[in-house]
Amino acid sequence: MTNLSEKSAVPASMELTFEVEQFLYKEARLLDTEEFHAWLDILTEDIHYWMPYRYQRYRKNHVEPTVNHMAYYNDDMHNLKRRVLRNDTGTCWSEDPATRSSHVISNIEVEHTDNPDEYTVYSLTTVNRNMNEDEEHLMVGHRTDVLRRVDGQLKLAKRKIILDQNIFMNKSLNVFL
Amino acid sequence: MSNDTDYHQFIDNEEGWVDRRIFWEEEIYERELKQIFAKSWQFIAHDSMIPNANDFYTTYMGEDGVIGARQKDGSVRVFLNSCPHRGNKFCFADEGNARSFICNYHGWSFGIDGKLGALANEHVYDEGDIDKEKWSPKQARVETYKGLIFATFDPEAPSLDEWLGDFRWYLDMMFDNDGETEFIDGGIKSYVNANWKFGVENFIGDAYHALWNHDSGLKAMNNGEGFGPAVTENSYHASVNGHGWEFGTDGYADVVIGGSEKWLNYVRDIIKPKIKDKYGELRSNIFGSLASVSLFPNISFLPGIQTFRVWLPRGPKKLELRVFTIVNKNMPEEIKQEINNACMMTFNPAGVLEMDDGENWEGNTQVNKGFLTRQEKLHYGCGITREIEHEELPGIIYKGQFNDANQRHFYTRWADLMNADSWNDVPTRYTPRHTKTSK
Numbered sequence: 195m196t197n198l199s200e201k202s203a204v205p206a207s208m209e210l211t212f213e214v215e216q217f218l219y220k221e222a223r224l225l226d227t228e229e230f231h232a233w234l235d236i237l238t239e240d241i242h243y244w245m246p247y248r249y250q251r252y253r254k255n256h257v258e259p260t261v262n263h264m265a266y267y268n269d270d271m272h273n274l275k276r277r278v279l280r281n282d283t284g285t286c287w288s289e290d291p292a293t294r295s296s297h298v299i300s301n302i303e304v305e306h307t308d309n310p311d312e313y314t315v316y317s318l319t320t321v322n323r324n325m326n327e328d329e330e331h332l333m334v335g336h337r338t339d340v341l342r343r344v345d346g347q348l349k350l351a352k353r354k355i356i357l358d359q360n361i362f363m364n365k366s367l368n369v370f371l
Numbered sequence: 372m373s374n375d376t377d378y379h380q381f382i383d384n385e386e387g388w389v390d391r392r393i394f395w396e397e398e399i400y401e402r403e404l405k406q407i408f409a410k411s412w413q414f415i416a417h418d419s420m421i422p423n424a425n426d427f428y429t430t431y432m433g434e435d436g437v438i439g440a441r442q443k444d445g446s447v448r449v450f451l452n453s454c455p456h457r458g459n460k461f462c463f464a465d466e467g468n469a470r471s472f473i474c475n476y477h478g479w480s481f482g483i484d485g486k487l488g489a490l491a492n493e494h495v496y497d498e499g500d501i502d503k504e505k506w507s508p509k510q511a512r513v514e515t516y517k518g519l520i521f522a523t524f525d526p527e528a529p530s531l532d533e534w535l536g537d538f539r540w541y542l543d544m545m546f547d548n549d550g551e552t553e554f555i556d557g558g559i560k561s562y563v564n565a566n567w568k569f570g571v572e573n574f575i576g577d578a579y580h581a582l583w584n585h586d587s588g589l590k591a592m593n594n595g596e597g598f599g600p601a602v603t604e605n606s607y608h609a610s611v612n613g614h615g616w617e618f619g620t621d622g623y624a625d626v627v628i629g630g631s632e633k634w635l636n637y638v639r640d641i642i643k644p645k646i647k648d649k650y651g652e653l654r655s656n657i658f659g660s661l662a663s664v665s666l667f668p669n670i671s672f673l674p675g676i677q678t679f680r681v682w683l684p685r686g687p688k689k690l691e692l693r694v695f696t697i698v699n700k701n702m703p704e705e706i707k708q709e710i711n712n713a714c715m716m717t718f719n720p721a722g723v724l725e726m727d728d729g730e731n732w733e734g735n736t737q738v739n740k741g742f743l744t745r746q747e748k749l750h751y752g753c754g755i756t757r758e759i760e761h762e763e764l765p766g767i768i769y770k771g772q773f774n775d776a777n778q779r780h781f782y783t784r785w786a787d788l789m790n791a792d793s794w795n796d797v798p799t800r801y802t803p804r805h806t807k808t809s810k
Contacts, residue, residue, distance in 0.1 A: 245721075246557070247557040247558060247559050249464075249465040249558070250465045251464050251465065251466065251467050252467050252469070255468060255469075259557065262556070262708060263556045263557040264555055264556065264559055264694075264695070264696060264711070264715065266559065266715070266720065266721045267721055268712055268715060273712070276591040276592060276630070276716065276723065277591065277723060279591045280587045280590070280591035280723045283590045283591070285586040285587045285590070285597075286587035286727075287584065287727065287730075288730040326730075360465070360560070361562060361691065362559065362560065362561035363561070364561065364720065365561065365562070365563040365564065365565075365730065365732075365733055366720050366726040366729050366730065367721035368721075368726050
């Protein structure tokens with residue numbers, strides 16, 4: 195565990211917590227409604243969107259994943275734009291008919307950091323994905339975000355997602371978590 | 372299906388079709404576990420996944436759970452992950468390092484060599500109750516080829532060299548182009564509700580689907596530009612013992628898909644010249660072209676994209692996909708990471724190409740719940756008259772990588788093994804140029 199610096203030990207105000215919650219809910223809505231360009235707009239240019247692989251190991255063999263390991267996502271802005279471009283090509287057959295997804299964001303905690311413009315935000319994302327005729331999948335991930343205030347507005351600068359699933363239970367991860 | 376079923380009835384290489392029931396019927400699947408997965412050489416791990424003594428990795432051969440473990444002398448043992456007492460798995464980790472495994476149920480312990488050791492409260496057993504040598508988990512035969520660890524439970528199976536045969540002529544382009552290879556740490560595992568053969572046959576020869584199905588994925592990776600037109604000249608299908616490699620002989624299509632200029636330059640400046648020096652011009656031209664490969668029965672990889680995967684059967688209607696990234700050991704760290712990121716962007720469950728594949732294979736499989744639907748045949752006739760002799764390329768060669776040839780030969784090998792009572796019944800259907808066969 196990292197030592198909390200003095201600043202991060204100061205509890206986030208209700209006002210800040212409310213602002214962060216609203217940001218995450220809005221983000222969830224943009225993803226549910228497939229407004230991916232608007233979603234890209236609320237990310238910082240130096241975004242790191244990361245969901246490392248997961249293996250089951252004995253406790254004594256624990257390994258903390260790094261960005262040099264395998265990952266579901268290890269994206270910068272360039273790669274996130276590529277994913278959005280795929281949906282825009284008009285030939286993305288597997289997304290037509292469209293996937294239906296609901297992001298439920300909960301367990302939100304906000305912490306100050308040493309940088310007055312950045313906050314560490316913990317949350318739980320629970321995504322229900324329904325697609326094709328009748329396929330329903332549930333994905334639950336623990337998110338650790340860094341939100342940065344840019345020109346007065348919050349933006350997502352970093353996201354790390356740890357999925358509960360050891361074997362990813364579905365054929366595709368076609369939604370952002 | 373009775374034991375005297377002729378499994379060649381499910382495929383027809385004259386008319387070019389495959390019977391859909393092989394993707395659905397439980398009886399056929401059970402026969403596959405016995406005839407394909409209990410006999411074939413299967414991928415266990417890459418050497419780099421278990422480099423040190425006592426390192427282990429757990430996987431499956433068919434539906435038989437196994438542990439692959441590095442021994443103190445550097446060799447690898449592969450044995451069943453099931454306690455001979457009441458049967459429980461005795462290792463529940465995907466990988467790790469352990470001097471021994473201890474079954475949770477009664478505390479029977481097993482060495483890293485798989486042999487039964489001390490029992491918890493051993494004094495409740497009388498002298499002569501148990502012969503520990505005899506009651507140790509079943510061990511597989513293990514052989515390696517250029518860093519790839521294979522195992523089979525069949526003592527009668529031909530050697531791995533003979534099993535791979537002249538396919539090694541092709542494999543060396545990938546696994547020995549500039550020294551040893553290694554896997555990037557970690558791996559992604561996922562379930563697809565599809566028959567395992569649909570993944571294998573896609574990689575074995577289906578260049579055709581890429582142009583249509585992966586148009587959006589390639590455009591995403593390649594600045595909005597899709598594949599060029601399907602060129603049927605100077606490209607081939609090559610099949611050896613049911614393994615298959617489809618490929619072009621120029622261009623960088625499989626490198627371009629990764630969208631990394633640094634990796635593209637590395638292939639042009641380092642990899643291709645090395646292959647040319649070592650193996651000649653033709654193979655240097657093949658590497659990096661639009662290509663895909665499967666090894667019978669359930670291993671696939673993409674040279675240039677560098678994804679390596681196994682398709683583990685989970686019943687006739689479900690598979691577990693395990694995905695890895697393969698690089699050369701001596702590559703600069705920066706290039707390894709370029710490759711890993713490119714590989715992950717394109718070929719894992721979140722990859723912009725892979726996302727489209729699973730959809731197809733699930734559809735291919737699940738429609739067969741319709742009784743009438745599964746009585747209909749599937750067409751495998753593309754390029755059926757294009758077989759040629761090639762002066763350099765070993766194996767069964769067809770002109771034009773847009774072809775169903777490798778798929779047809781995969782299913783022929785499948786039927787050969789499904790029928791065989793012994794290895795003497797399994798024909799060698801190509802003319803070996805570089806391999807001695809025992810028959």
